[in-house]
Ligand code: SF4
């Protein structure tokens with residue numbers, strides 16, 4: 001199995017642990033990832049500035065993926081996944097914009113292809129690889145752990161677009177965690193947003209959103225929070241201290257990418273999974289796994 | 292500027308409403324029946340008092356310019372809950388995005404980070420520059436020391452195309 005992969009900006013420029021763990025885990029699962037060459041930003045931040053330009057950027061990514069000749073594209077960032085999915089939808093509905101974008105792509109010798117299947121890590125592992133096969137390959141079960149999941153906003157909404165999981169009751173990430181032997185908890189704040197998109201204009205409010213969620217999870221006494229989006233990683237892991245401070249809390253909640261957790265279960269070395277890069281105290285969680 | 296101040300002198304402008312409608316392809320905001328499902332679940336409501344149903348109502352009444360000049364449209368967290376839950380496919384999120392685009396067009400004051408991002412994309416193709424990361428043990432890493440592949444940035448022909456679409460009316 002071969003897949004093209006589009007990392008977007010945030011993973012490539014700071015959320016290295018996600019990139020490393022995806023690379024390692026997919027290798028172990030015999031999926032070859034082909035990096036796009038000369039890819040650009042997916043267009044998400046430009047949506048607020050000029051919608052047509054954002055659609056151009058997203059569709060340029062698809063055109064570059066098309067150039068690989070592969071028919072599947074892995075997009076591990078929630079925000080990129082949404083932006084590209086919506087841009088693809090707009091291309092099929094807005095004939096004028098479609099023409100404009102196709103001619104701009106042509107100037108660069110690129111061609112748009114609407115048939116490329118867009119995967120996120122979550123649905124690729126859940127729907128394509130499958131829970132059974134993940135259970136079988138996991139050599140080191142994570143029994144005894146009690147974890148919370150945060151699936152994020154943009155891979156589950158809005159359903160008309162065809163998303164990765166149910167908008168109001170997403171279960172796939174929980175099931176993937178449970179396939180490794182750990183338990184997951186249901187909690188009231190599960191669908192609350194991490195706030196990353198507000199970092200541009202209202203950083204303190206953004207951090208307080210993340211802080212409120214981390215505080216609630218800390219009170220629940222879970223062993224850690226499992227995520228699968230680099231924006232959520234930025235807010236809950238990288239900025240956890242600042243986020244907690246905005247709600248007057250001190251927290252020490254391990255935050256880990258699902259692919260890091262899966263990597264541990266697949267017996268991949270911690271360094272290779274970038275576990276030294278998480279800013280939250282993941283050693284608390286790692287201790288519970290090794291004992 | 293605050294929406295309340297902007298509204299104190301406002302007059303409805305139906306041409307602006309028409310113009311707005313033309314930019315909101317395939318969305319049916321005129322069908323909003325003010326059920327408040329959007330606002331009751333809005334992430335930015337508790338935080339910054341964004342009331343998406345009010346935005347939809349005001350657009351419908353022709354107060355497009357006032358909204359485009361207001362700072363309230365920049366409080367949306369883009370969680371997409373209102374798109375998902377609106378029974379009328381009015382989709383406040385998409386309305387807010389069109390208003391933001393209009394704010395940029397009329398050069399209203401907007402959070403400057405958005406414009407900086409445009410320049411970054413123009414320069415490198417990416418919205419952010421690669422960073423060094425300091426670990427919990429105070430070691431510093433970058434892509435190279437982590438053995439991650441080099442980023443290949445898009446060539447000049449990309450800049451030309453991106454400029455073209457950014458400058459288009
Ligand atoms: S936009 Fe939709 S959800 Fe909001 S008040 Fe109108 S009909 Fe209800």
Ligand code: SF4
Pocket residue numbers: 329332333334335336341343366367368369370371372373374383384387
């Ligand atoms: S997308 Fe924006 S307006 Fe809609 S519910 Fe989320 S924060 Fe509120």
